[in-house]
Amino acid sequence: MxxxxxxxxxxxxxxxxxxxxxxxxxxxxxxxxxxxxxxxxxxxxxxxxxxxxxxxxxxxxxxxxxxxxxxxxxxxxxxxxxxxxxxxxxxxxxxxxxxxxxxxxxxxxxxxxxxxxxxxxxxxxxxVERFNPGVAALKKVADDLQRKEGIAYLGVQRIGPGPAGARTDYLGVAHDLLIHDVDVGMFLLGALPKEVEALGVNGATAGRETEIAALMTFDNDAQTLASFRASWRSGPTLKKRILQLQGYSTFVTLDYILQSLTMERGVVDHAPAKGFVDILTTYRARDITERLLITGQESExxxxxxxxxxxxxxxxxxxxxDGVAGYRALRCVLAALDSMRSKGSVAIQW
Missing domain, CATH: 3.40.50.720 (NAD(P)-binding Rossmann-like Domain)
Structure with missing residues (x-):
């Protein structure tokens, strides 16, 4: 059957x-x-x-x-x-x-x-970003990084225009955009944040925040520090979706919009240099790999x-x-909003 x-x-x-x-x-x-x-x-x-x-x-x-x-x-x-x-x-x-x-x-x-x-x-x-082919590819990279060197830092910028026509049935940018990246961050790290400190900007309409930047520490072996910035403060044509991971010898960048995954590794030790040219040579010596991910209707x-x-x-x-994952993401966003309003760090209780 x-x-x-x-x-x-x-x-x-x-x-x-x-x-x-x-x-x-x-x-x-x-x-x-x-x-x-x-x-x-x-x-x-x-x-x-x-x-x-x-x-x-x-x-x-x-x-x-x-x-x-x-x-x-x-x-x-x-x-x-x-x-x-x-x-x-x-x-x-x-x-x-x-x-x-x-x-x-x-x-x-x-x-x-x-x-x-x-x-x-x-x-x-x-x-929906959990189903993004870029996130699926990055998850494999993140798991490999965790095993080999640990993830010291995760950073995200998600920038785009806010609700059309100043609609009032929306909540702020934290519920709309920040929640995407907090959820993806927990998924990639396989860990929960334990503390958040956030700053934000309130817009003129209904007192909603139009930008928020949240710094979170994660309860994992690497004690990952994560920075999440979500903003509606852009014109109608500007959109940016960038996620970055940093290990101890590897830097990885996912561009959601271009669907590109870039890995950088340093290849020269940073020792005392003889002059400016030596300094530049040291900093520019990188092994860079870029993957353009295949996209199409079936990968939407x-x-x-x-x-x-x-x-x-x-x-x-x-x-x-599932619903538990949705609950966890909401708890993190509400803690970030509490921090923004109180102008202090907030513990995230689980």
Missing amino acids: GQMTPKIAVIGVGRWGQNHVRVCKDLQRKGVCGEIIICDSDKAAAQYVARLNGIERWYTDIDEMLEREALDGAILAAPTRLHADLALKLLPRCSVMVEKPISETLVQAEMMLESAEKNGRILAVGH PLMLEDRNFLECLATGKKPFV
Whole structure:
């Protein structure tokens, strides 16, 4: 007997929800996804996205949808402030993949985890960068570095324009962008941060932070120091996504946008030099390897993420990014925000 093709709903069809619908339709054509239902409180948006993608059934009320449809799973792509309320309605009826962040508060996240366990449901969290081919390649490098020399430093810059039209249903840049890199950092290091000190800048709209820089120490053998900077302070055309790892003889850079992975190793000991030319020669003597990662539709991170959730629905296996991982990332982000507001270091309790 073949593997089941799960029937799913996409809840919320804004910009990112529409991407989930597009991907699920492609997976439906591949025989991975079953029937797709749409639900959005905006009737015009729900109707438009359904018609655009050839989807027969759509709803504007989640209660009505749950009353009429027997779902295997739901992808929750509504605004973060609605995640907990909607997930707690869905989990007694079906498994859920909720977009990152898992929720606005830790109490809400705990309630979602408890509901998933009580109802025997899968709770996955949409930390899409975990499915980035660059992160997968970097994980192998990071594991090798950890074994051979340790990782002294991890640094990330994620810069891009903020929400369009000064939308007020967004939280700040920490929930939106910083949470990506904190999650990836924990994944790469296989460790949890124990302390954070953060600085930030608040924007003019609704007092949300538009930039945050968080310095975290990790509880691992190398005592890795990690620097995470997330910023909306850019024009509409500027985007930068860079992640760097430093061992004791190796420096690695992942450019998310270019999908390039560069490794640098020094080849000359830094001994006292006779003159300026000798100093330059010493500093420039490097062994550099660059890999351009193969990209295409089948390696689209969102495609891999949604496929993983659908396969979990069909087989019952644990999702690659589960609710606990989402909870941990949220705890780190909230601690960074506490530090930013208090202007002091904050211990991260586990």
